[in-house]
Amino acid sequence: MLRRLVENRLALFGLVIVSSVVLVAIFAPWIAPYDYAAINPRAVLMPPSWEHPFGTDYLGRDVLSRVIWGARVSVEVGLVSVGISTVIGTILGAVAGYFGGWVDELIMRFVDIMLCFPTFFLILAVISVLEPSILNIMVVIGFTSWMGVARLVRAEVLSLREREFVMSAKISGLSSWKIITRHIVPNAVGPVIVAATLGVGYAVLVESALSFLGIGVQPPTPSWGSILASGKDAIQIAWWLSFFPGCAILITVLGYNLLGEGLRDILDPRLRGVQ
Numbered sequence: 001m002l003r004r005l006v007e008n009r010l011a012l013f014g015l016v017i018v019s020s021v022v023l024v025a026i027f028a029p030w031i032a033p034y035d036y037a038a039i040n041p042r043a044v045l046m047p048p049s050w051e052h053p054f055g056t057d058y059l060g061r062d063v064l065s066r067v068i069w070g071a072r073v074s075v076e077v078g079l080v081s082v083g084i085s086t087v088i089g090t091i092l093g094a095v096a097g098y099f100g101g102w103v104d105e106l107i108m109r110f111v112d113i114m115l116c117f118p119t120f121f122l123i124l125a126v127i128s129v130l131e132p133s134i135l136n137i138m139v140v141i142g143f144t145s146w147m148g149v150a151r152l153v154r155a156e157v158l159s160l161r162e163r164e165f166v167m168s169a170k171i172s173g174l175s176s177w178k179i180i181t182r183h184i185v186p187n188a189v190g191p192v193i194v195a196a197t198l199g200v201g202y203a204v205l206v207e208s209a210l211s212f213l214g215i216g217v218q219p220p221t222p223s224w225g226s227i228l229a230s231g232k233d234a235i236q237i238a239w240w241l242s243f244f245p246g247c248a249i250l251i252t253v254l255g256y257n258l259l260g261e262g263l264r265d266i267l268d269p270r271l272r273g274v275q
Contacts, residue, residue, distance in 0.1 A: 004266045011262015017255025024068055025075040032065035037220045045238045055240035057230055063240060066222035067248050073223045074252060077138050077207040078200040084142025086196045089149025094180050094188070096150070097157025108154070111147045119144055123206060124215070132215050141203050149195050156188035190267035194260050201256035208249050224249050 005011055024031060040060035048055045054063035096107040122144050130136045160166060161184065169179045210216030211225030219226065224245040231241025 005262065008262045008265060010258045011265070014255045014258025014260075014262060017251060018259055021071055021252050021255065022075055025072040028068050028072050032062075032068045034062040034065040036061065036065045036069045036222050038062070045234070047238075048240055054244045055238070057227070057241055058234065058238075063227065063244055066227055067224065067244055070222045070224040070227060070245065070248065071252075073134065073217055073221065074204045074207060074249075076134060077141065078203040078256075080138040081141035081145065081203045082196050082199040084139065085146040085199060086149055086192060088143070089146035090153050090185065090192060092146070093150035093153025094157050094185055097154040098161055098176065098180055098184060100158075104154075107150070111150055114144075114147050120206060120209070124210070124213075127210060127215050132210075132218050134217055134221070137207055137210060137216055141206055145199065145202070149192060149199075152191050152195055153185075153188055156191060157184055160184050160187055194264045194267060197256055197260035197263055201253040201260070204249065204252055204256070 005015070038061060040056070043052070043056045043060040045058055046052055046056040046060075052062050052064065054067060057063055057066070092107050092111075096104040123140055126140045126144070127137065130140070157180075166179060166183055169183050174182075207216055208223065208225035208228070211223040212229045214226075214229065216225055217223040227245040228242055228249075231238055231245075235242050
């Protein structure tokens, strides 16, 4: 798998981007040149320079430092929310696919009902009721984004439950729960990893959009979406307030998408031409 990943240049490029963003988020306190909340009235709306490579905002805060700290928010929200949605989707999809019958009908009809609502507007409606915070955003995104994973896992389980090793496990007397957790889910994990990787990019976009609308991460905690929002009214005189956080969102989502597509090629034998 590592050899195929290295041979896939786009996937390797995506891995480099994702790793870089994660490292920036982890070491933000040591990488950021200034305190992200430090106000300097003498440096209001300064254009990019050696002193402030990304310029300053309307309060004189260093935009580079705020973008670096914003990476931490995006990584936290992306990984935790996708972790929640992946666990929920995997459990429900595995149960529906393995047991079938009325259990499958009940779960999949609930999935269909959830899919009737546009996901972003559902998240927007729930967040508008709750108190805006990083924790609430992660939980809401996770609990409203599991449907695709559930359908994907169900399709895999429907195929796996008829295999010989599952039949042997049943004959040996293993319980249904042990068969699902020990034999079926580990063999269906490939597509789940791909879906989770692509889902992180979506979660980053959702968090940025919520912060842009003012119902996401609240000040003074920096978020790429909130930095974009602060620059929308001054885009003609302070273009850097929108340009640099926008580039950060673009590059991060692109990295996750490239990595996800590369993992799909690596983990799916049919896409490698293996019969």
